[in-house]
Amino acid sequence: MAFDSLTEKLQNVFRNLRSKGRLTEDDVKEAMKEIKRALLAADVNFKVVKGFIKNVQERAIGQDVMNGLNPGQMVIKIVNEELIALMGSETTEIKLQPGSAITVIMMAGLQGAGKTTTTAKLAGKYKLKGKKPLLVACDVYRPAAIKQLQVNGEKQGVEVFSMGDSHRPADIARAALEHARKNGNNLVILDTAGRLHIDEDMMAELQEIKETVEVHQTILVIDAMTGQDAVNVAEEFNQKIGIDGVIVTKLDGDTRGGAALSVKAVTGKPILYVGMGEKLSDLEQFYPDRMASRILGMGDVLTLIEKAGAEIDEEKAKEMTRKMKKNQFDFDDFLESTKQMKKMGGLSGIMSMLPGMGAMGGLGGKKGMQLDDSQAEEAEKKMARMEAMIYSMTPAERRDPDLLNPSRKHRIAKGAGVDISEVNRMVKQFNEMKKMMKMIGKGGKKGKFRLPF
Structure with missing residues (x-):
């Protein structure tokens, strides 16, 4: 998993804390230095680390902890609670329109983040929940993007709407919404084009789609393997077009995982799902408490x-x-x-x-x-x-x-x-x-x- 190296370093810190019968203020400060180094090495945003360490240290040197029967365990408990708070405290669902009203979700992200695959995974999730999704091929630039969406849509048993690569994405979105109304689809997911980097044309195109059809949720897909850059991308997308939530992909790989710990604190937007593998079923709901438990080596039985x-x-x-x-x-x-x-x-x-x-x-x-x-x-x-x-x-x-x-x-x-x-x-x-x-x-x-x- 992405956090294996971080988990190992935190385990060493906790092992030292638990070996002490009583903790001094210097013990806590030394532990905080080690945790700070571990978080920075995991590519967590520097400002996020600074705030996190400050919160933990203030709580850890309080009288209740220092004079408690097992202060080492109390510090671990505080770190766990602060990690959960850092990642959003509560699990956030994608907000759907009530009843049978159509919900339009626009997927955005840079090229290579796994956006098209994630779009199909998301459609499969909501099909299992009783929705009738429609995948819409709005990426008219990348070779084989439409075909990739069609192949993945077929695997998920979800219809894919396409008008080829000669129409404007905003027009495709409008036509797809009309198709959904006629055919009883109550969830329309737009797979938009990615770029190798953020540019004005990309943002203008996304803005045009939002002006043409009513988009209820804009979801950004970021690649955990790009580390701190993923958080910078999320911040820029949020500032320029506005996002409602984030999906972090490739958290199963050999990556430092700092994006998952930073994105909520930096953008204020929740992580909705995490991609944990290549299979179309490998998209997990994001639970801050469960992720904190995994990071600290406590497992995730639920x-x-x-x-x-x-x-x-x-x-x-x-x-x-x-x-x-x-x-x-x-x-x-x-x-x-x-x-x-x-x-x-x-x-x-x-x-x-x-x-x-x-x-x-x-x-x-x-x-x-x-x-x-x-x-x-x-x-x-x-x-x-x-x-x-x-x-x-x-x-x-x-x-x-x-x-x-x-x-x-x-x-x-x-x-x-x-x-x-x-x-x-x-x-x-x-x-x-x-x-x-x-x-x-x-x-x-x-x-x-x-x-x-």
Whole structure:
């Protein structure tokens, strides 16, 4: 995740604080210096950092904290609360028109920020909420922009309105609104053109669209990987055309993430969604409290539960649970479980949302409960080898692991390109896993249990 480096640095600061029985004012000031360095390194706006540190320090050296039973934990609590306040305190929804009235959303942003893909992702989100969206291709400059919107719209099952590249975007928007009225679309999302940099022509075009049709929400898409520049872009767009909210993309990548921490404080406009991957489903509602929890290494279980609810097939999950309880879990079921895990972002994606299992483990977490990027990558590779071994089995062998005699195991090893010892180890661990699942299913005794990868 974008904040892994920041999380690691903050964890070190907190670990030092928690090791002290009592805190002096100098302890707090030294911790604030380290937090300041960490935030600046994450590309958070300098003025934002200055205000943040001032607020935390004033609260942290108060009598209630300094004389408390666990002042280190109190400082962590204050940092968490101030991070939430910095990012907006409350979750903000896109404001839609009441009832069946048409809501017009204009998407804006620089080229390369992922605006067209995000536009389709947003349409998919609102289709699931019962809306009937219409995507409108207003980018008449970038080669293949219209085609890209059409392809993504088709994947989302959302209609795309296009008049080609020979009409003015304002005229396309007007015609699209008329089309929406006739066809019962109650959400019109305009995908406008981006530029490599902000220019007067770009702003004039967006302004013309707003003068031609009533735009209810103007949403800016910014790329987290551009760091502080993303915040500067947001500020300029807000000053020149007025924006109602921001979507930050590419927060799943190797980026410092400072834009997500700065944009609300600098522009006064809320972050609405964050892009956490390439798939059309990888657009998450932005919750300031959950993001603060992730940044501090405390996990984000609520988002994980929501992803599970959206991605996992409920009937298949029930059937798998039933088979676990009856000790009938086979290799086909294991393949299905890995498929469901991949839908939720893979092992590393899931672990990053679990308390104490992020970049540096939990606050003061025990050794052995940490999973860094290299360990997560190695676990994913082992899982891929397991899948290769299972796919080298016959259907009968996948359904009945007891069939796996030495000659069959040799054939499987050869087919998967691994040593026979890996096949033996996998089968042994699989059998151990089945026993543990049966115990858990029957409410048996707690025992030690390792994931089989």
